[in-house]
Amino acid sequence: MELSILSIIYIIGSLAFIAGLKMLSDPAHARRGNQVAAAGMGLAIFGAIFLYETEGEKLHNHLWIFAGLAIGGIAGALAAKKVKMTAMPEMVSLFNGMGGACAALISIVEFDHLIKHPFAVSFNASSVLAEGSVAPELISMGHVLIILLGMAIGAMSFSGSMVAWAKLNGRLKDYSFKGQHVFNLFILLLIIVGISGLVANIAGGFRVDARLDPLSIRVVTASWIPWLFYGILFLSLAYGIQFVLPIGGADMPVVISLLNSFTGVAAACGGFLYDNKAMLTGGILVGAAGTLLTILMCRAMNRSLINVLVGSFGGQQAGEGSAQEQGSFKEISVSDAAAVLNYSSRVMIVPGYGLAVAQAQHVCHELEKLLADKGVDVQYAIHPVAGRMPGHMNVLLAEADVGYDKLMEMEQANELFPSTDAVLVLGANDVVNPAAKSDPSSPLYGMPILDVELAKMVIVNKRSMKPGYAGVENALFFQPKTSMLFGDAKSVLQQLVTEIKTL
Amino acid sequence: MENWLSWIYLQQEMIYIVALMILLGIEVIGRVPSVLHTPLMSGANAIHGVVIIGAIIVMGKAEPDNYLALSLGFLATILGTLNVVGGFVVTDRMLEMFKKKKKDEKS
Structure with missing residues (x-):
């Protein structure tokens, strides 16, 4: 009942x-x-x-x-x-890691149970076993495989998420060494070999030691079984770390989404273990949806998943060569920028991670309202991967009460740029880099971007000329149409607001 | 071989569910606007916290002298709850901001 x-x-x-x-x-x-x-x-x-x-x-x-x-x-x-809205991606990563750890712990306990009572798991067959016998057919290899998969995937998800969390909040820097991918593949191979070896040979590891009474037997477990199990656990943890460490910050959303689906699969393994359909449905749903979301994100950046995982984006090698040859850029003062914005009829704001870091979303909304009161048509152009996660900018701007209808997705925004008088780029970089279209050698090449250069004028607010996450110089900054407005997004926006009020 | 076949036979229901859920997961998420990617990822993150049920079963089945199961199960219960509660609360906070305007109009 x-x-x-x-x-x-x-x-x-x-x-x-x-x-x-x-x-x-x-x-x-x-x-x-x-x-x-x-x-x-x-x-x-x-x-x-x-x-x-x-x-x-x-x-x-x-x-x-x-x-x-x-x-x-x-x-x-x-x-x-x-948690602050800007730290949201870290938080999701942290919670995801907790779920992964939970799945791994469950598998560890179940494995411990299995090696203590190996013949109780599959069938209630204690009574048919004679002293000294082994009974390979009585241990379900599928059951063992599910335990191992839950453990390995959960552990990878846990350690990977912790690294992603630490990287996003700046506790850890990108780290890679030569041959890392080969090394990682080697670890992964070891894990796979270990799991298949353990599954295939598990039955041979148990021997009935003594028959205590008709229904109870004592079983001896070969010592290599727990060793191999904890070896796989250790390798999985190491793999999670190694897998996320070299991946650049720009790719972190993809990685978190992928780890999210890993944890889903690990949870589904728990569903198999306990014949629990709620765990299975929840886990597989997230596993499938998370994988699709990961692919959608990769597509938004025009990269394949393999490329994200194997090729390390940005970092050291990219961008250094072309840095000097770009020519000079020009600066604009706050009062000039204020005037430009004030006398435009359409302004497009392109928010990026710089806005999030500076917590400038509220001031940004203030500026938007002020300009709107003066009859300027203000909209936001949101690149799908602006910020640290897809939709990150939407969440941030929603926090500041920016209306839903003001947010333009990339395709809409690109149609509007030719009729836009001024574009205000706030701490965004790679998503407006024209090299993505023009320079096949750039690591950004092929990524859809916001065509801000089609507008009559572009004002770029950045803290310095440092390249963005992909580590590539941005030719946009050196174009005659572009003026640079250096400074922290929040203070610059505040100054702009004050200036515009006096106009 | 027989071992695997009998496992598949015993788990056939589960395997059907896996296959259907994969399709459903892809179908359900396929039409999401990019605006909602972050809340969706966060909500999905909370849903896989369902693994907590496994932790509860581990805890609840543990004999009083099985300290490994008790301690790891307890830890797993805490971590799983963190995942579930934290995940849903964070998602709600994000979505609350999206909806703020409309709610004000209503009240």
């Missing part, structure tokens, strides 16, 4: 995940979708706590379970409430 109620609960939970994801992909219902998914999750969790049973036995240790839920719940809610 209770088990059937539990399975109904799991069905409702799974449907809630599907409906939630569906609604999350529609602006009008996104928030409701999140709540639906959360409600389904809550239902599934409490259902599992109170109704789950195996072999007629209910779960116990409720005190511990609730203590864990309370600690994690309070810490998670506080962290999520307090």
